[in-house]
Amino acid sequence: MLSAIIEEHEKIGGQIMQNTRSNNLKMAEKGVWVSIFAYIILSIGQIVVAQLTHSSALKANGFNNLTDILGNIAILIGLRIARIPADNDHVYGHWKIESIASLVSSFIMFFVGFEVLRDTILNILSNKKEIIDPLGAIVALISAFIMIAVYFYTNRLAKKTQSQALLAASKDNLSDALTSIGTAVAILASIIHLAWLDKIMALIISGFILKTAYDIFKDSVFSLSDGFDENLIEQYTDAVAKAPKVQNVKLVRGRTYGSNIFLDVVVEMSPDLSVFESHAATESIEKMLRDEFDVYDVDVHVEPAILPEVEHFSSRSLELLAQEEEILNQQNLEQLLAPNYEEVGINGHVINRDEKLSALTDKNLAIKSYQAQQVSKKTFILTYQFFEGNQNVTVSSIWRRNNSWYCLFRQLTPQTHKNEKSD
Structure with missing residues (x-):
């Protein structure tokens, strides 16, 4: 019944996360549409004005905006497909389509960037001189202001x-704004008889196109090849190591599907934990990573930790001897007694943990004839004697490991003196 409730809770949580991500991508489409409309207006306006004013820089900037139209259309299609829910053929969803769309956009930008570069070089080699109209500078400045506004909107939405x-896409908006400003400067320089600067600026603009294409290409390939930021891995590892019941973080491995982060985590926990306890600990880790780091999906695997000296009988028996002596002298009982501790006293009366803690008195007793028997890796039975007043007492105690060692049960049996037997 409980496992069914947990499974249903996980299913609901996963559906909420899926809906949230899908809604985010739907909102992101608005930013892409704004960019597309802005680029359509600017590219047409700049290319037409460039033909009239004979500005190579303005023409290059217009073609740069034209590539952005095609690139944003590819991104728009990718965002639409990425929102399709997971199915039998895509159990992790269609999120990677977002990265594929960015990759296609980079190819388009590479193509147009090389075309602009080729056209500019041919104009330089032809040494053709034309009078450049200052109207081109005004158009370039208007384009710059528009793209700066679009950048702030898309960057905030992203x-x-x-x-x-x-x-x-928002970074490309900012790049376009800067190139438009550079274009205006080149045109104004040409008016004061520095026409060569117009062609130089056209070369620089083509360089910006190719550089932006390379950056988008690099990020897309990094994501599609399951590359992952090592700094994020360190942050996740540090956070998981502080989670309850985790003794060691063996592995944290990440990959991205679009903007969504998927993690595989391997942790070591005490072998004394029950399946239910370790499962609850993994649920806590998954929730922490989702809430604090916005991780989309986490798979936590538990392996048994190697407890120190767990297989060294002599070391363990000596450690338990010291702890048993503390109980005998009623020291550190809060740390040594199990929650369900019971003790059969000399008079045969049974007391529990609370009663034992409420009857503390200072003692200075010594153990003799100590023997330890290991029943299992997690259980020891100790027997010994101590002498108090005129009475010799034999003690039998059971210790069990649950992360740490705790005393579960003690029985005190009084011994009859030899002189009493002879009487």
Whole structure:
């Protein structure tokens, strides 16, 4: 019954996460549409004005905006497909389509960037001189202001929706704004008889196109090849190591599907934990990673930790001797007695842990004839004697390991003196 409730809870949580991510991608599409409309207007306007004013830089900038239209269309299609829920053929969902769309966008930008570069070089080699109209500078500055506004909108929306594709598009918006400013400077320089600067700026703009294409290509390939940020791995490892019941973090492995992070975590816990306890600990780890680091999916595997000196009988028996002596003298009982501790006293009366703790008195007793028997890796039976007043007492105690060693049971049996037997 409990396992069914937990399974249903996990299913509901996963569905909520799926819906949240899908809604984020749907919101990210708005930013892509804004970019597309802005690029359509700017590319047409700049290319037409460039033909009229004979500005190579403005023409290159117009073609740069044209590539962004095609690239944003590819991103838009990718965001649409990425929102499709998981099915039998795509058990992890379609999130990687977002990275594939960015990769396609980079190819388009590479192609147009090389075309702009080729056209500019041919103009330089032809040494063709034309009068450049200052109208081109005005158009370039208007384009810059528009793209700066679009950048602030898409960048804020990308961070809100955690969309890597939209974030890449927003960086391209900023790059376009800077190239537009550079274009305006080149045109103004040409007016004062520095026409060569217009062509140089066209080369620089083509370089910006190719550089942006390379950055998007690199990030997309990194994601598609399951590359992952090592700094994030260190953060996750440190956080998991502090989780309850975790004794060691053996492995943290991550991969991304679009903007979603998937983690495989291997931890070591005490072999004394029950299946239910270790499962509850893994649920706590998964919730922590989702809440604190916004991880989409986590798979936590538990392996038994090697407890120190667990297989060394002599070391363990000596350690238990010291702890048993503390109980005998009623020291550190809070740390040594199990929650369900029971003790059969000399008079045959049975007391529990609370009664034992409430009757503390200072003692200075010594153990003799100590013997330890290991029943299993987790259980020891100790026997010994001590002398108090005129009475010799034999003690039998049971110790069990549950992460630490605790005393479960003690029985005190009085011994009859020899002189009493002779009487």
